[in-house]
Amino acid sequence: MQSKLMPSTGESCLQEIKKMNVVMKKLVVWLVLCLFISILFFRELWTNIGTLLSFDYIQSHGAYPWFVLLLCFLWIWMKRVEIRRGMQMRRSPFFIAVGLIMLVVSLTASLHYSPSPTPDYEFVFFLMLLAYLGIFTIFFGEACLIPSALLAIYCFALVFPLLISRYVGTQYSLVTVLIVVSILAAFGYPIASQGQLIHIHSPANNINISVFIDAACSGSVSLGVFIAIFALMMIDIMLPAKKAASLFIFGVIGTSVQNILRLLVLILAGYYYGSEALWTAHIYAGYVIFPIWYAFFAYVYLREVFSLL
Structure with a gap:
């Protein structure tokens, strides 16, 4: 009787494969949407990516935003098991709402942003990452927790010197x-x-x-x-x-x-x-x-x- 209730190893593996297939399909859709948003809302940023990575720009603006961002991506890789586990969990209306808020805030800010006198590419880059994270949150729910914490840390590294300078x-x-x-x-x-x-x-x-x-x-x-x-x-x-x-x-x-x-x-x-x-x-x-x-x-x-x- 117990063996009938317990799923076999083959059935468990099949369920895991199905879950991973669903996750992969969502990831593909997420990537396509991120590409679409990049072209539609953040085209200027990608057009000037060469300037952002140039020695002169880094020399005048500092390499610290890229350094912190690189560390955040490294931490995402280190926490990939926990993130992947969260991606397989069922979504909740709460995370869908949070993701929509992130996306709306990002795109609204990007539309109303007027650089003066020169573009603040770090801020625009943050808005783009926020949009990516918003879509990710809509699709994968709880898996957004670690990336959200890392994006908050990256944002802090950008904002903290400005707050000190202002106040x-x-x-x-x-x-x-x-x-x-x-x-x-x-x-x-x-x-x-x-x-x-x-x-x-x-x-x-x-x-x-x-x-x-x-x-x-x-x-x-x-x-x-x-x-x-x-x-x-x-x-x-x-x-x-x-x-x-x-x-x-x-x-x-x-x-x-x-x-x-x-x-x-x-x-x-x-x-x-x-x-x-x-x-x-x-x-x-x-x-x-x-x-x-x-x-x-x-x-x-x-x-x-x-x-x-």
Whole structure:
């Protein structure tokens, strides 16, 4: 009697194959709809994708949006089993409604977006990803949870520096300038500050160099990237609340310190080698110092994880 009620191994495999076929068909439809929306609403973005990936654009706007986005896609790959499991579950009206809201918000914002004076491609790219996620949510319901969290993290990395700049940008910069000038003055360097400006005399070519320190240069971008990566690590390997809080505070302090170090490198490069060296250091120093710092932080984080095993 029990054997009649229990499905055979062959029947179970057949059911799994049918589920996967349904999922694959939905994925194909999802891809087609994403392509259609890209052409209809986001054509300009794809037309200028070469500009977005060009060295000049990345040099002027920073590589951090692409870096965080790349990590988010990597996390999607790492969580593919959980996502695939969610894709096989039945949809609910709640997720269909949420997906429709995402799609409507994305397309409405894209239609009413007016770039001034230059297009904010990162914002448009986010709107496109939101539209993709909305359609995905309509088709696959609960499977959207991890991608939604990752898109929120990507959005945070974009928005956080803007919020800092708008609301506390001047104060943030002034504190940074005070710390940098105090450190270099303590070592006898001919440095002074005037608001957000740092002045230093370079004996290399006997000129005075003035550098304006805004919120982005003060570290709001690197701090936003740190918080985004920390959130990704928490999604992957969750820590107890107290451990996570202490590591987060340590990370915020460390990220602030590494940014002060970056500014010290910039000013000293200008002092010893002239203004051209300062701007060269401005372009590349962050891409060297921040990865070294975060590699150390990741080591500390993983050591805490292993201590709990």
